[in-house]
Every structure is written in C-alpha cells, then in structure tokens.
Amino acid sequence: MQFSELTIQLGSAIAASSLGTASHLNPILTGLAPIETAAAGTISYIEGDKFAKFVGSTAASALILPMNAAIQAQATEREIAWLAASEPRLLFAQVIKLFYQPFQLPLGVHPSAIVAPDVELGKNVAIGAHVVIQAGVKLGSNVTIHPNVVIYPDVQIGDRTILHANCTIHERVRLGADCVIHSGAAIGSEGFGFVPTATGWFKMEQAGCTVLEDGVEIGCNSTVDRPAVGETRIGRDTKLDNLVHIGHGCQIGSNCAIAAQVGLAGGVKVGDRVLLAGQVGVANQVTIGDRSIATSKTGIHRNVEPGEIVSGYPAISHKLWLKTAAIVNRLPEMYQLFKQSQRD
Secondary structure, three states, rough: OOOHHHHHHHHHHHHHHHOOHHHOOOOEEEEEEOOOOOOOEOOOOOOOOHHHHHHOOOOOOOOOOOOOHHHHHHHHHOOEEEEEEOOOOHHHHHHHHHOOOOOOOOOOOOOOEEEEEHHHOEOOEEOOOOEOOOOOOEOOOOOOOOOEEEEEEOOEEEEEEEEOOEEEEEOEEEEOOEEEOOOOOOEEEEEOEEEEEEOEEEEEEOOOEEEEOOOOEEHHHHHHHEEOOOOEEEOOOOOOOOOOOOOOOEEEEEOOOOOOOOOOOOEEEEEOOEEOOOOEEEOOEEEOOOOEEEEEOOOEEOOOOOOOOOOOOOEEEHHHHHHHHHHOOOOHHHHHHHHHHHHO
C-alpha cells in the first residue's frame, strides 16, 4: 500500500492539517514495526519525547508523529513520510487494522461440535471443532466460537461476541454483544463459598449468575466467579488482562482497565473508568470510586475515594507513598548515622 493510499483509507481519523509529507514522498508500505527495529517499507510511530531520538536513526519509510514541530522537521529532513496526531498511538492502532485482520473461522458448525437440539443459533455463526454447547443456550448473530470451547446450559451470548479456544462459559452466564473471551478463561465459575463448621467446611452452592455487558474483553486464563446469590457484573467496555481473578459478587463499572494478576475478593465494588495496575489485590467488600487508580502491587484494604491514586501495601495516597519510598532508600545511611550517634 502506498503512503498516499494509507492517508485516504484513514479518512476522518486524521485532519487535513495533520498531513505532513512532501509531494515526492509516497513510499510503498508493506508492514508495521516497532520504532527500534523498523526497516524500509514499514510504518512506525513516535509517542512523546522518550522515543524521539529514534527519528534520527530509524529506517522506517513512514512515521506517525506527535504534534511536535521539531520532531516533524527532523523527519522531513530525513525524507521520511509522516503524519502527525495528538494521539499517535491511537492513530497507529487504526493503521494496524489496515494491515492485519485476525484469523476468522469459516461460517457454520464443525461436524465434530456437539450442539444440544434446543440451542438457538443466530445468523452467520461460526462454531469450531470439538465445541460443546449444552441445552438452553442462545447465540446471537455473527458469534464466533473457536475449537474446544465448552458452554454450559442456559447461557446467552450477544451478537459478534468471540470465544477463543479452550475457554469455558458456565451455566446461566449472560454475555453482551461484542465481547471477547480469550483462551483458558472461565466465566461464571463457582465462587469460593465455604462455611466453617465444627466438623469442617460446608460447601455453599453458588446459585447466582455472571453478567458481562457489551464490549467486555477477558484475557487468557482469567476467572470471573458467580456468587451464591445475586450476580457478578462487569460493565460495558471494561477490559481485563490475562490471569485476572474477579471474585463472587463483584460489581465492576464501565470502561475500566484491569492489568495482569489483579485479584478482587468477593463483593468488591469498582466504579467507572478505574485503572488497576498489575498484581493489585483488593480485599472483601471494598469500594473503589470512579476514575481512581491503583499502581502495581498495591494492596487495597479500605475504600478508595473517586479520583484517588493509591500505592503501597497497605494502600496509601500515591504522593505519600513516594515520600516514604524515598525515605526507605535512605534507611542504610540513616541507620549508620543512628549508630554513630549511639557511640557518641
């Protein structure tokens, strides 16, 4: 694809004033690459000053640049075709769609799939090899189910949802439209419900259900448990990374991003647009307010106010945590001063 064709296909994604290329710069683009390893014929992007140094050395034929006149002038001087955008990473994500399309299963039901007689199939459904779909399931239109997926009874799956190989959807789960469930994930599995007695643990059956609203994406080997009663719910457009655990009865809002190895205990309530970085742990019944952020490895045992940024274990204000971390780095020096004062 020629660079000029790329700009036409991007259409409204770029403003006319963003186009910054001389008329004689119209390279043929054959693929995409990271800026560090980009070769001739590829397009890459620069996001902010951290990677600006690569403009002077990259072999890429085209770049997506930030709205930075100095960086743009450097690319022009090196005769690299470029586009500028206020969000270069977002524009690059749109470019990827022009070069790459995920693998698509052929439409229809594979002969090895086991589908209960009363299953309702929408239009243009694709069901792969060795899929098992049990009684009472309803599939919307354009649903894709990759090989070895197991769907328990009475599940409802919305239009255009994709279930990747080897995931499991347990009974009574409700999946909205445009959801993506990645390989190895278990949705609606039993919550961790055991009552202690004098003779041991009494199992509390998990009779509730799990609901994923439209546009939810669940990463590989993640689990979203159902509760004993009521529901576990994940709001519209929330994204979970790999190896995330959502305990029974959790309520997660919309447009949240939850990174790998986060664990939410039972009954946690998460607001809208919350960011939980890798390995965050949240205790039972905690409420996390809208637009709040927890940095990596934070242990949250108290409610978090809307818009608050927390760090550390147990969680404290991020600003306070930065101060305490600076003090920790000085502890050896402070200890030596303390020993000296004791000798004096």
